[in-house]
Amino acid sequence: MSNEQQNLFDIEPEAWEFDDAAEQRVADVVLATGPEGVFSYLVPESLLDAIEPGRRVEAPLGKGNRKVVGYCVDVATRKVGGRTLKPLRAVLDARRLLSPAMLRLSRWISEYYLCRWGQVIEAVIPAGVRSQAGTREATLLSVSPQVGAIHRLDLPEKQAHVLKTLAGSRKPLTAAQLARLAQCTTAPINALRKKGLIQSQRERVRNFTLEEARTAKEDQLQLNDDQQAALDALLAAIRRGEHETILIHGVTGSGKTEVYMQAISEVVSYGRQAIVLVPEISLTPQTRERFRRRFDRVAVLHSHLTDSERAWHWEQIAQGNVSVVVGARSAIFAPTPNLGLIILDEEHEASFKQGEAPRYHAREVALRRAETEEIPLVLGSATPSLESWHRASEGVYRLVEMPRRVMNLPLPDVATVDMRADIDNRGPRGAISRQLLAAMKVALDDDGQIILLLNRRGFSTHIQCPQCGEVVSCPHCDIALTHHRHQEIALCHYCEYQILAPNTCPECGASGIRYYGSGTQKLEAEVRARFPHVACLRMDTDSMNRPGSHEKALDAFRSGEIKILLGTQMIAKGLDFPNVTLVGVINSDTALHLPDFRASERTFHLVTQVAGRTGRGAKGGRVLVQTLEPDHDAIQAAVRHDYVRFANYELPIRREHGYPPFADMVRIVIRGPKQNETRGFAEHLAALLKTACATLDANAKVRGPAPAAIPKLRGNYRFHIQAQSLRGERLREAAREISVGLKTPEDVQWIVDVDPLDML
Ligand code: ADP
Ligand code: ZN
Secondary structure, X not given: OOOXXXXXXXXXXXXXXXXXXXXXXXXXXXXXXXXXXXXXXXXXHHHOOOOXXXXXXXXXXXXXXXXXXXXXXXXXXXXXXXXXXXXXXXXXXXXXXXXXXXXXXXXXXXXXXXXXXXXXXXXXXOHXXXXXXOEEEEEEEEEOOOOOOHHHOOOOHHXXXXXXXXXXXXXXXXXXXXXXXXXXXXXXHHHHHXXXXXXXXXXXXXXXOOOOOOOOOOOOOOOOHHHHHHHHHHHHHXXXXXXXEEEEEEOOOOOHHHHHHHHHHHHHHOOOEEEEEOOHHHOOHHHHHHHHOOOXXXXXXXXXXXXXXXXXXXXXXXXXXXXXXXXXXXXXXXXOOOEEEEEEEOOOOHHHEOOOOOOOEHHHHHHHHHHHOOOOEEEEEOOOOHHHHHHHHOOOOEEEEEOOOHHHOOOOEEEEEEOOOOHHHHOOOOOOOHHHHHHHHHHHHOOOEEEEEOOOOOOEOEEXXXXXXXXXXXXXXXXXXXXXXXXXXEEOOOOOOEEEOOOEOOOOOOEOOEEEOOOHHHHHHHHHHHOOOOOEEEEOOOOOOOOOHHHHHHHHHHOOOOOEEEEOHHHOOOOOOOOEEEEEEOOOOOOOOOXXXXXXXXXXXXXXXXXXXXXXXXXXXXXXXXXXXXXXXXXXXXXXXXXXXXXXXXXXXXXXXXXXXXXXXXXXXXEEOOHHHHHHHHXXXXXXXXXXXXXXXXXXXXXXXXXXXXXXXXXXXXXXXXXXXXXXXXXXXXXXXXXXXXXXXXXXXXXXXXXXXXXX
């Protein structure tokens, strides 16, 4: 990544020459790839009409005048002050791809997240829009203006018919369309063109339009008091016409979505648009339908769209033909012309942060966009991120509580099962404890459905030799291989390296190598053995890798065909199935001790969210949480549905260590195939950062370099540097400074992650 990042913030001045300082039309351009910086070019006479910020241009760069493509970010008449600029070669787009507001937003992202502006712009504009996917150049025909009354012309019958057909069309037609309509060959059309009676022009046309099936519309629900209070707060903000961020802390099933939809109705009634961001995994047909049953012009931007479909939606949104945009992270860039409201549901979800450059968090981008467009931003969650909670408690956000479920449904009864207690408790060798097994029987007898969460894929989670202690690991990643029984392989979950599942120790050759730990595949086998006549389905990335399989599985569960749904965190989020009367969490503390300061928060979120999947119908619901640490505060708070208790436990720890939300953080990850060289460069970077901080931000704490929690990945050794500061801007400035003029060794790469979520 960062050989490219090495001269990240250098600005390479374009070879200027001297000239008298006349006023000239100048375009500022950032490059999609290549050197960082803003380059100024002269706009030649021929391009004066076409140039506009937000369009792409072709320009000469460097000594060899290499041809590059960039984005025009500004056009101005300027004194160029004693230098002659090179002229632009071409303007590539017929329309701007980005509005001035979105250009400013992309610039802010590049400055805040320390990445190249051009790279951000490329992330903002979908690939299909850039490549004009789903469109083609076509020759469009229309009747020439000099043609008067057609019947007065002396034309053969065929040609007269063709000309009449074309005159009767509301819009220009291609030759093929005209031939079809007039039921003729292209011969009479060509004849008319030769005579100058038909004129032609070249234009981009779309190959298709998306017709979505009409959905029967549904009325608004009658809100309960909590919902009404929440809606009132939203409406007040909407009507004030200013920016405000409202954090809705509403327990699972409190009816937040209904509140969102009624607030959106108000915004739509003004002719404005709303963007609703949800985690990708929640973009199920169920969610889509919910919005489409309520609103007429909904665009759902999910990851299975083709480039041309996405480009089509983008164009519809930009033209103002869409009222409600529902999508994952990148939908925050939807080019709505008159945005009135942004809603970010499940705001605590880590998937709102992009894992590659630009490493933006959609919540922060949404906040920035809402501030500049002076519109409300609504954040919703049953388990808000501590960042948002903290801002609400400081009065930066307005907090709205929805502490009860709709229709007076009680929150489910949650109990822990202490897995430390004597081994009998577990039954013979399984992952399902006696209590959980009994509860499963009761639930099935009552014709209820069951969800079991185990956040580990595969069959056995590690393979170890009892003789020499060797754990079978990935040679590229320094991580234990997971046994997958289906293909009898041992697989690396990071790089897909695989070997046949061994019977003997690959290290010492001893026979009787042992397989330990339970993944979802083993759990599935256990469930099938215990309940051979009950339909059960496993949902994880291994079983759900075909497009549509996720939806199909959920349909089967909704219809009652499947009784037991088991899987990874995929099943923990957002599902609303009234007949689920039991949730079992197989191993609630797997993530509790990961070397990540958010480990407790993640565990609390996961357990609370999965518990929220039950008790949504008349039959009520129960949750059993198996744990080795029943007294841990994160587990205890989840068991009691007590977010505030969790926050009050966790926040002082964060404060004490200077972690977010009390300080800002920047993480640098350095990787390379040679351990010493990589460590050496990491040390160099850390020293540079410390020096930069000494002048810019004396209170910043720089730690490291240290081997990352995953010390080797895909053949690369990994080190990281972690810096925390009360003055985030200063820290980011220091981090920006270290890359100036820095030489990175050939095969070492490094990245800067601002506000990191991934600490491994
Ligand atoms: P949340 O998003 O807070 O988890 P949802 O908005 O999904 O909750 O609502 C949970 C269920 O309650 C949904 O099936 C929804 O249709 C229903 N619901 C929401 N509000 C009401 C209401 N006022 N009256 C009746 N049912 C409601
Ligand atoms: Zn690997």
